Amino acid sequence: MQNAAFEARRIDAVYIPVSIPPDRIRKSLAGLKRAGFSGFNVTVPYKETVIPFLDGMTDTAKTAGAVNTIAIDRRSGRWVGHNTDVHGVGMMLRAARINPAGKKILLIGAGGAAKAVCVAMLGLAKSIAILNRTPSRARRLRNSFGAVPREKISVLPTLAASGEFDILINATSVGLKNSDKLALPAELFKNASAAVDLIYNPPVTNFLRAARRAGCRAVNGVDMLLHQGARAFELWTGRPAPVAVMRRALAKAIRR
Numbered sequence: 497m498q499n500a501a502f503e504a505r506r507i508d509a510v511y512i513p514v515s516i517p518p519d520r521i522r523k524s525l526a527g528l529k530r531a532g533f534s535g536f537n538v539t540v541p542y543k544e545t546v547i548p549f550l551d552g553m554t555d556t557a558k559t560a561g562a563v564n565t566i567a568i569d570r571r572s573g574r575w576v577g578h579n580t581d582v583h584g585v586g587m588m589l590r591a592a593r594i595n596p597a598g599k600k601i602l603l604i605g606a607g608g609a610a611k612a613v614c615v616a617m618l619g620l621a622k623s624i625a626i627l628n629r630t631p632s633r634a635r636r637l638r639n640s641f642g643a644v645p646r647e648k649i650s651v652l653p654t655l656a657a658s659g660e661f662d663i664l665i666n667a668t669s670v671g672l673k674n675s676d677k678l679a680l681p682a683e684l685f686k687n688a689s690a691a692v693d694l695i696y697n698p699p700v701t702n703f704l705r706a707a708r709r710a711g712c713r714a715v716n717g718v719d720m721l722l723h724q725g726a727r728a729f730e731l732w733t734g735r736p737a738p739v740a741v742m743r744r745a746l747a748k749a750i751r752r
């Protein structure tokens with residue numbers, strides 16, 4: 497989608513994958529610095545690793561404790577770390593007309609994607625309850641927000657103690673395989689108005705299927721992917737992202 501965007505905007509640039517083994521991260525980033533790139537993305541497992549190499553970070557990236565986009569200032573050569581995943585979450589919800597304001601959220605998962613959801617929704621939602629296979633990780637995620645009141649972000653040990661939620665969000669990797677299934681009670685979906693799965697391939701997971709059956713608005717994560725990329729494009733080029741072009745390129749790549 498980035499290369500389609502460069503082409504549409506007639507920008508002489510290319511987006512390439514660079515695979516970096518963990519023991520070479522320091523040398524590789526130094527190499528990127530010398531090579532004169534305008535910017536780059538980092539993904540799992542480097543969204544936190546990259547932080548010590550940066551010259552600055554946006555407030556959102558600081559709150560998220562993770563960076564997925566680095567924009568390099570052409571004149572000074574400064575590396576600034578951004579978290580466009582958080583922006584992607586907000587845009588995905590807006591595109592689906594899901595308004596988290598005053599809503600009770602159930603967030604399943606406690607990894608990097610779950611953290612981006614928390615940062616994007618915390619200021620608006622009434623409450624966020626985190627449910628994760630490994631509860632200690634959910635507690636760590638909750639504690640990373642420090643002074644936030646317990647009733648605002650809580651950790652659920654099991655779904656038995658869960659109650660009712662307005663918006664359900666799957667931020668785990670369960671669903672990437674068609675046979676994957678989260679063990680969630682049907683009532684959970686009956687009480688909710690919307691369900692979001694950050695997984696975009698397959699486009700409809702078992703989680704979203706269950707949500708649809710219960711009459712919830714069901715949304716996958718493709719718009720999050722699209723909009724984190726669109727924002728990154730704007731940071732690198734200073735030009736508006738051709739979002740429709742990027743959306744088409746993305747859809748084509750996912751179908752492949």
Ligand code: ATR
Pocket residue numbers: 540604605606607608609610628629630633667668669670
């Ligand atoms: P990401 O950055 O994409 O969020 P991650 O940090 O590896 O990736 O997080 C993956 C999430 O999926 C975690 O919440 C993980 O649960 P654990 O913290 O218990 O590992 C969750 N997950 C992965 N496989 C799972 C499974 N089979 N059942 C339930 N949760 C699972």
